[in-house]
Amino acid sequence: MAVTDLPTPPKRETAFGVRMRRWRDLLKTLLSNPTTFIGFLIIFLLLAMAIFAPFLAPPNVPDPYQMPRDWGATRMPPGTPGFPLGTTNQGGDVLYGVIWGSRTSLQLSVIVVSVTVVIGIAIGSIAGLVGGWIDETLMRIVDVFLSIPELIFALAVAAILGPSFTNIILSLCIVFWVKYARIMRAQIILIRQADYVQAARVIGDTKLSIFFKDMLPNASTPIAVQATLDMGNIVLVGATLSFIGLAESGIAEWGVLVSEGQAGIASGRWWASTFPGLMIFLWALAFNLVGDGLRDALDPRTEDKR
Amino acid sequence: MMQPPKTDSTVAMKAGDTLLSVRNLNKHFPIKDGILQKVVGQVRAVDGVSFDIRRGETVGLVGESGCGKTTLSQCVAGLTDPTSGEILFNTGQGSQLGDGDRIDKLPKDRYRTFRRNVQMVFQDNFASLNPRQLVVDIIGRPLKVYREASGSDLTERVVALLEQVGLGRQHLYRYPHQFSGGQRQRISIARALALDPELIILDEPTSALDVSVQAQILNLLGDLQKERQLAYLFVTHDLGVVRHMADRMITMYLGKVVEQGPTETVFQQPAHPYTEALLAAKPDLADDPDKPFALLEGTIPDPARPPLGCRFHTRCPRVTPSCGWEIDDIVRFLEADESLFQSLQGVERRSARDADLIFKDPASAVALQEAMKSSSVPEAMRAATERLTVEGSRLRATFSEVDEVQLTERGPEHFAACKLDHLSR
Ligand SMILES: Nc1ncnc2c1ncn2[C@@H]1O[C@H](COP(=O)(O)OP(=O)(O)O)[C@@H](O)[C@H]1O
Ligand code: SF4
Ligand SMILES: [Mg+2]
Numbered sequence: 001m002a003v004t005d006l007p008t009p010p011k012r013e014t015a016f017g018v019r020m021r022r023w024r025d026l027l028k029t030l031l032s033n034p035t036t037f038i039g040f041l042i043i044f045l046l047l048a049m050a051i052f053a054p055f056l057a058p059p060n061v062p063d064p065y066q067m068p069r070d071w072g073a074t075r076m077p078p079g080t081p082g083f084p085l086g087t088t089n090q091g092g093d094v095l096y097g098v099i100w101g102s103r104t105s106l107q108l109s110v111i112v113v114s115v116t117v118v119i120g121i122a123i124g125s126i127a128g129l130v131g132g133w134i135d136e137t138l139m140r141i142v143d144v145f146l147s148i149p150e151l152i153f154a155l156a157v158a159a160i161l162g163p164s165f166t167n168i169i170l171s172l173c174i175v176f177w178v179k180y181a182r183i184m185r186a187q188i189i190l191i192r193q194a195d196y197v198q199a200a201r202v203i204g205d206t207k208l209s210i211f212f213k214d215m216l217p218n219a220s221t222p223i224a225v226q227a228t229l230d231m232g233n234i235v236l237v238g239a240t241l242s243f244i245g246l247a248e249s250g251i252a253e254w255g256v257l258v259s260e261g262q263a264g265i266a267s268g269r270w271w272a273s274t275f276p277g278l279m280i281f282l283w284a285l286a287f288n289l290v291g292d293g294l295r296d297a298l299d300p301r302t303e304d305k306r
Numbered sequence: 307m308m309q310p311p312k313t314d315s316t317v318a319m320k321a322g323d324t325l326l327s328v329r330n331l332n333k334h335f336p337i338k339d340g341i342l343q344k345v346v347g348q349v350r351a352v353d354g355v356s357f358d359i360r361r362g363e364t365v366g367l368v369g370e371s372g373c374g375k376t377t378l379s380q381c382v383a384g385l386t387d388p389t390s391g392e393i394l395f396n397t398g399q400g401s402q403l404g405d406g407d408r409i410d411k412l413p414k415d416r417y418r419t420f421r422r423n424v425q426m427v428f429q430d431n432f433a434s435l436n437p438r439q440l441v442v443d444i445i446g447r448p449l450k451v452y453r454e455a456s457g458s459d460l461t462e463r464v465v466a467l468l469e470q471v472g473l474g475r476q477h478l479y480r481y482p483h484q485f486s487g488g489q490r491q492r493i494s495i496a497r498a499l500a501l502d503p504e505l506i507i508l509d510e511p512t513s514a515l516d517v518s519v520q521a522q523i524l525n526l527l528g529d530l531q532k533e534r535q536l537a538y539l540f541v542t543h544d545l546g547v548v549r550h551m552a553d554r555m556i557t558m559y560l561g562k563v564v565e566q567g568p569t570e571t572v573f574q575q576p577a578h579p580y581t582e583a584l585l586a587a588k589p590d591l592a593d594d595p596d597k598p599f600a601l602l603e604g605t606i607p608d609p610a611r612p613p614l615g616c617r618f619h620t621r622c623p624r625v626t627p628s629c630g631w632e633i634d635d636i637v638r639f640l641e642a643d644e645s646l647f648q649s650l651q652g653v654e655r656r657s658a659r660d661a662d663l664i665f666k667d668p669a670s671a672v673a674l675q676e677a678m679k680s681s682s683v684p685e686a687m688r689a690a691t692e693r694l695t696v697e698g699s700r701l702r703a704t705f706s707e708v709d710e711v712q713l714t715e716r717g718p719e720h721f722a723a724c725k726l727d728h729l730s731r
Contacts, residue, residue: 015440018479195434199494202383203448203501204421213447217438 029297036293042286046279050102057099064100065252067092075264078271086271088261090250098275100252104165105235105283112172112234113227119173120180121223125211127181128188139185145178151237158246165247168238176234179226187219194218225295232287239280254280324396325504325537326359326382326424327403331391333377337610347610351377352388353561359505364531364538366552366569368545368584372606374561375541376429379507382539383426384409395420422452425498429510431490435482441468441493442478448500467496471526488519492526499530505537513544524550545584549573554719557581560609560617563713567720577722579624582729607638614658616711616725626725627689631705633661636674639683646670646677659705660693671701678703 030036049056053064060068070091078086078094085094127138145153157171191197191214200210239255241247247256254276261272333352336345351374359365367375380386382393387410394407397419405411409420428434435444445464449455455463465475471492482490491511498506508527512520524547530536540551548555549569556566557580565578576582583602604621607613613620615630620638622629633655640647649670655661665671675696679688693704713721716728 013479015442015479018440018481022481195428195430196436198380198385199426199428199434199497200436200447201385202421202424202426203451203497204418205447205451209451213439214436218436 026297030290030293033293033296035289036297039286039289039293042282043290046102046283046286047106049099050106053099053103057093057096059100060096060252065104067097067250067252067257075269077269085275086269088257088272089264092250094257094261094272094275097252097254097257098279101254101257101276101279102283104251104253105238105279108169108172108238109231109234111169112176112238113230115173116177116230117180117223117227119177120182121184121216121219123177124181124184124186125188125215128185129192129211135185138181142178142181145175146182150175150233151240154237154241155244155246158241163246163248165242165251165253168241168246171241172234172238176230179230180223183222183226184219187222188215191215191218221298225291225298228287228294229291230287232284232291235287236280236284323360324358324403325361326396327394327407328358328378328382329356329392329394331355331378331381331393332389333374333381333386334389349610350561350612351609352381353612354391355558355561355563357556357563357566359537359539361504362531362535362537363553364540364551366548366555367539367541367558368543368548368555369558370602370606371543372609373558374609375543375558376509378558379426379509379539379541383424383507384420385426395424397423422501423504424507425501425503425505426507426509427491427494427498427511429514431487431494431514432482434494435490437482440479440481444482444493445496445500448497452501454501463500464496467500470499470530471496472522486519487515488523491515491523495523495526495530499534502534503536505539507539507541509541510543511540512547513542520547527551557584560607560612562617562723563721564618564724565722566713567717567722571717571720575717577716577720577729578618578724579622579726579729580618581722583623615708616723624726624729625684625686627686627706628708628725629686629690630708630711631687631690632658633663633703633705634658635687636663636678636703639677640674643677646674659707661703663701663703665699665701668696668699671696671699674701 031040053059060066067088067090070087070093072091073080073083073087074089074091076083076087076091078084080086083093083095085098087093088097123138123142127135154168154171154175157174158168161167161170194214197210197214200214205213235254239253239258242253242255243259245259247253249256249260257276258273258280261269261274261276264270264272331352332350332354334348334350337347337349338344339346353374355374355378357365367378369375377386381388384393392405392408392410394403395409395412396403396407397412397416409417412420439447442461442464445467446455446460449460449463461478464478468474468477473489473492473496477485477489477493482493485493495506495511511527512523515523527538528551531538538551540548542548552569554567555569555572557564557572557578559580565572565576565581567577572581573585576585587602602621603623607617607620611634613630613634614632615628616622619625619629619631620635633653637653640650649666650663651666652664653661654664663671663674665674675694677683678691678694690705690708691703692706693702695702711723711725713723716722
């Protein structure tokens with residue numbers, strides 16, 4: 001364990017280099033776990049698909065997030081020239097929906113996760129740092145939120161707001177911050193007693209600096225794990241809401257596509273629902289695999305051994 | 307290694323020499339209970355403590371775990387606000403410490419002086435370093451807070467500090483978990499040194515370390531003190547360490563100072579039976595640090611309900627009738643006797659020293675009366691009993707009222723709080 005026993009480190013060691021090495025080590029640990037590796041691989045492919053969507057499927061004009069319609073080629077089965085995954089009842093290219101749907105999902109999950117993480121961290125920190133009746137009140141609200149299943153809650157909010165994809169995003173933001181608030185509060189209560197926070201107070205550092213240097217970095221691990229899991233969950237819940245009909249019809253969104261294609265399944269036209277459904281499944285699966293891997297790799301009981 | 311006493315009573319102390327003064331300090335923690343979190347009592351972690359620290363000296367603070375050492379050091383470091391009492395810090399204004407020097411009343415710029423000049427090293431070498439920061443950030447942080455250095459200048463200052471504590475440039479860009487316990491404590495010391503403080507509070511800095519590493523850290527602390535004119539408040543439960551390090555020592559028991567004086571005097575002639583018992587149990591550094599107080603019998607009483615009179619009277623080997631015997635002593639005695647305790651139904655107190663103990667049956671009351679006249683209770687307790695009468699199943703017990711014990715002078719700068727004027731050997 002003693003540092004003096006280690007071979008002398010390279011001469012030009014920098015703080016940046018050491019930090020990068022820590023990240024690289026974490027990535028190595030993650031990739032050495034086969035299921036996490038598969039998760040990363042799927043995410044990599046999905047992200048590539050989202051980023052290169054305009055090259056994989058030329059954007060529909062004027063709105064690329066709207067399904068193209070070709071009334072001359074409705075209900076084509078997979079393998080039809082020009083429509084490798086077939087077409088929908090309205091002549092929409094299923095492959096187009098699959099590809100541009102990944103962009104829709106990426107936007108949905110990135111927006112909702114960033115917004116909810118920020119809200120959750122803010123509310124959890126206030127509760128944990130201020131304490132007293134403010135803490136009590138905030139935590140009662142959190143308890144109420146947590147007692148309602150996420151899907152049902154989001155469904156109710158989205159229904160009240162009215163059917164549109166923007167409102168789905170909004171409703172998910174309203175629902176998904178609570179876990180972060182609870183995690184953050186627990187972390188803050190733990191960390192603010194820590195000796196290293198006392199040590200920072202002894203040297204006279206400000207509360208703000210202590211929050212950003214000591215509290216936030218040390219609270220980040222469980223937040224990051226939850227955020228990764230939510231990247232998957234949010235797409236799943238979002239797709240469910242649009243499946244129920246809370247998004248505009250005709251948009252390139254996997255849940256909408258599954259919903260609009262399901263009527264054809266009974267008549268043997270399975271493809272319009274199955275391919276987008278598969279994408280939802282892959283997306284949720286991949287982020288959950290990585291989230292679990294992250295949880296194991298960042299477990300404080302094992303982390304220090306690295 | 308013994309240091310000659312730095313303070314000589316024949317030389318009048320220069321007024322500006324007192325660096326920090328603790329006066330009648332109390333820190334009580336409320337005990338809350340029930341769903342309404344009602345305050346049902348107070349843990350008197352620090353109860354009326356006074357002492358001074360002079361420039362360049364080491365004051366050792368000893369006592370069993372739970373006696374309030376950490377709470378006291380946190381008050382002195384300005385980390386928690388005391389319940390009452392004051393801490394005065396000499397920021398170089400005027401020669402006499404006065405009300406204007408209270409750390410809770412200092413104007414901003416002088417508070418800054420206090421903050422810079424009083425640093426702390428914690429017991430848990432792992433928990434006191436932010437696991438997400440590199441050594442360069444940890445040790446450089448105080449310099450950044452006071453805008454003393456930045457960029458490569460900062461790095462060089464950190465290297466200089468690392469070298470002073472026996473580490474080096476190669477350790478700059480490492481995380482705390484990559485070090486051994488002793489090395490981590492060196493990093494903590496380097497951080498405390500960064501602002502060139504006048505006082506460092508060391509809260510059991512070596513008790514989590516192996517014995518061989520302990521000695522290294524103690525030597526490092528000794529060397530640093532010589533170079534830098536540092537004052538230490540050295541908290542420990544290890545008397546060997548105190549003898550090695552401290553010019554003066556303070557013994558605490560259940561939140562109170564029971565003895566204080568020049569270390570050598572106290573070691574040669576302890577004036578308080580508690581210190582005496584500690585010394586008998588742990589005379590030097592070579593002893594096994596894991597079993598410090600073998601000779602002391604009994605458990606430490608609940609600090610929420612400390613014994614009356616002298617708080618040590620429940621365990622004191624030299625206890626006298628005037629040490630503060632009270633009804634709670636009977637209760638403590640009963641707690642050790644399963645069957646009698648079972649038949650106790652209640653205690654009706656007239657005062658802390660006069661009460662009726664109500665039993666299920668007269669036989670139990672008589673049994674207790676007999677026991678309290680026999681050698682199963684300390685002789686001093688029997689002597690302090692003024693009344694012990696049985697009426698049916700009630701036993702009335704009354705102890706004589708006694709004065710509180712005060713710290714009294716036992717020699718030059720030597721004080722003890724004990725009813726006995728001297729401890730015969
Ligand atoms: N934050 C706190 N709340 C309630 N009680 C406390 C708190 N901190 C310490 N105590 C109590 O105060 C007493 C003294 O504790 P401490 O100062 O840690 O003693 P030591 O450092 O000598 O072991 C103990 O009885 C402890 O339980
Ligand atoms: S006053 Fe002295 S003799 Fe009496 S109990 Fe206390 S320490 Fe022992
Ligand atoms: Mg302690």
